[in-house]
Amino acid sequence: MAPKKRKDDSESEELPASEDSDSDFIDSEDEKPKKKAAPKKKAAAAPKKSPAAKKVKTEEGEAKPKAAAKPKPKPAGPTTGPTDNGWNFSGDSVIYKDYGCKPSAKIAGFDFDGTLCVVKSGAQFALGPNDWRLYNGKVAAKLKQYVDDGYRIVIFSNQNSIKSKLDGKAAENVRGRFDGVVGALGVPVTVVAATQKDKYRKPDTGMWAFFSEQLAGGVAPDVSSSFFVGDSIDGGDEGFAQALGLAYRTERQEFGPPDDLGAAPGAGAEAKVTVSAAVPDNAKIVGIFAQLAARLQGVGKGFESRAFKKAGDVLGSYDKPITLASLKAVGALPGVGKGSLAVIKEVLETGTTAKLTDPLPGKEDKPAAAPPAPGTNKARDEALAFM
Numbered sequence: 001m002a003p004k005k006r007k008d009d010s011e012s013e014e015l016p017a018s019e020d021s022d023s024d025f026i027d028s029e030d031e032k033p034k035k036k037a038a039p040k041k042k043a044a045a046a047p048k049k050s051p052a053a054k055k056v057k058t059e060e061g062e063a064k065p066k067a068a069a070k071p072k073p074k075p076a077g078p079t080t081g082p083t084d085n086g087w088n089f090s091g092d093s094v095i096y097k098d099y100g101c102k103p104s105a106k107i108a109g110f111d112f113d114g115t116l117c118v119v120k121s122g123a124q125f126a127l128g129p130n131d132w133r134l135y136n137g138k139v140a141a142k143l144k145q146y147v148d149d150g151y152r153i154v155i156f157s158n159q160n161s162i163k164s165k166l167d168g169k170a171a172e173n174v175r176g177r178f179d180g181v182v183g184a185l186g187v188p189v190t191v192v193a194a195t196q197k198d199k200y201r202k203p204d205t206g207m208w209a210f211f212s213e214q215l216a217g218g219v220a221p222d223v224s225s226s227f228f229v230g231d232s233i234d235g236g237d238e239g240f241a242q243a244l245g246l247a248y249r250t251e252r253q254e255f256g257p258p259d260d261l262g263a264a265p266g267a268g269a270e271a272k273v274t275v276s277a278a279v280p281d282n283a284k285i286v287g288i289f290a291q292l293a294a295r296l297q298g299v300g301k302g303f304e305s306r307a308f309k310k311a312g313d314v315l316g317s318y319d320k321p322i323t324l325a326s327l328k329a330v331g332a333l334p335g336v337g338k339g340s341l342a343v344i345k346e347v348l349e350t351g352t353t354a355k356l357t358d359p360l361p362g363k364e365d366k367p368a369a370a371p372p373a374p375g376t377n378k379a380r381d382e383a384l385a386f387m
Contacts, residue, residue: 085175085179086098086099087175089166090210090214092164092166092195092196093164093194093195093196093198093200094192094193094194094195094200094207094210095159095162095166095171095174095175095191095192095193095195096190096191096192096193096210096211096215097175097178097190097191098190098191098215099182099188099189099190099191100188101152101153101154101188101189101190102152102188102217103152103216103217103218103219104150104151104152104219105219105220105221105222105225105226106149106150106151106152106221106222106225106226107151107152107154107221107222107226107227108143108146108151108152108153108154108226108227108229109154109155109156109208109226109227109228109229109241109246110143110153110154110155110156110228110229110230111155111156111157111228111229111230111231111237111251112155112157112178112181112191112193113126113157113231114135114231114251114298115135115229115230115231115237115251116134116135116139116155116181116185117132117133117134117135117177117181118132118133118135118258118297118298119131119132119294119297120132120133121294122290122291122293122294122297122305122309123297123309125161126173126177128173128176129172129173129174129175129176129177129179129180130176130177130180131177132177132180132181133259134181134184134185134259135251135255135258135259135298136255136256136257136258136259137259138255138256139185139255140184140185140186140187142254142255143185143187143189144186144187147187147188152188152190153187153188153189153190154189154190154191154192154211155178155189155190155191155192155193156192156193156202156207156208156211156228156240157191157192157193157194158193158194158201158202158236159174159193159194159195160194160195160196160197160201161174162174162193162195162196163195163196164195164196166195171195174193178191178193190211190215192207192210192211192215193207194206194207201236202236202237202239202240203235203236203237203238203239203240203243204240204243205240205243205244208221208240208244223244223245223246224245226246226247227241227246227247227248227249228240228241228244228246228247228248228249229248229249229250229251229253229254230248230250230251231250231251252299257299258298258299259298276316277315277316278316278317278318278319279318279319279320279321279322281321281322282315282316282318282321282322284347285315285322285344285347285348286312286315286316288343288347288352288353288356289308289309289311289312289315289340289343290308290309290312291356292305292308292343292353292355292356293305293306293308293309293312295356296308307335307337307339307340308340310335311335311336311337311340313335314333314334314335314336315330315333315336315344318330318333322344322348323348324345324348324349327341327344327345330344343355
């Protein structure tokens with residue numbers, strides 16, 4: 001009897017299912033017990049970059065950090081200034097004030113110093129807020145007539161003594177002079193003053209543009225029915241008017257000759273001004289020099305006026321009597337030239353000088369020229385070249 005065959009492994013009883021029973025082939029590596037994973041170490045914090053490192057990265061091409069946003073500029077327009085009493089400023093080079101004007105397309109524009117008023121003391125520049133006089137007795141009445149005719153009176157004035165210090169002493173003096181003169185005129189006025197040498201200073205037209213955009217009350221000025229009056233000592237007033245196409249007149253064409261500044265209104269030409277002299281006997285000569293300086297300043301003869309004022313100051317501090325015998329020594333004093341010496345000699349010999357009664361050497365009263373067509377700048381260029 002043949003022995004029974006042993007069951008083949010393939011015929012063995014089915015084993016219970018296990019995790020590996022679904023695979024016919026098992027990788028030997030899978031048979032090894034898996035090692036427990038070591039806990040991950042925390043990465044050390046990266047060191048802070050030094051400024052030098054940042055710079056290197058930037059040079060290698062990394063994007064630069066965004067710069068802090070710049071503050072937005074303030075919108076253009078009037079900004080309340082540092083004063084009360086109605087005065088305002090725009091930026092750091094324009095001061096302005098309106099004294100109750102009504103909008104009008106017709107503008108009667110005026111310069112200030114040498115046109116509506118003059119320096120009462122005879123100095124080259126005003127010594128304080130009260131150092132002014134109206135140009136002559138016709139000014140107030142003439143401006144009132146313009147207001148009655150529907151014009152708006154606007155003063156456009158260069159006031160470079162203020163510069164950017166709009167709340168400084170010089171600005172206070174200038175504002176005081178404007179307030180005083182406008183009060184004496186007795187009519188509604190708008191004042192615009194340029195305080196620095198920039199686009200607002202005449203003959204540039206920035207003040208007119210500022211007025212038109214900010215202060216005209218929504219009524220655009222009509223150039224064809226407007227005009228400007230100025231003294232044109234340096235060509236700035238005439239250049240300003242011609243650049244805008246405004247009709248232009250000098251102060252003498254508008255108001256006539258100025259009142260004599262060496263005397264109070266209605267007094268004679270030789271009325272004395274207040275002076276001081278180290279030697280009392282020299283006071284008369286010093287006073288005459290002060291009168292001459294004042295008269296010349298009033299008609300725009302600034303150079304001659306300054307020469308007489310300087311000589312008068314020197315003579316006032318001279319500590320010896322001025323006589324015909326001492327003329328050589330007096331002529332050697334700084335600031336006393338041949339012209340001044342001739343006046344001194346005349347006063348010593350006659351008690352006065354013909355220069356006090358001679359016609360004032362002002363500008364000729366030529367008829368006002370017709371305004372150029374708007375946009376024509378030839379005359380303005382000539383004025384600037386002259387300056």
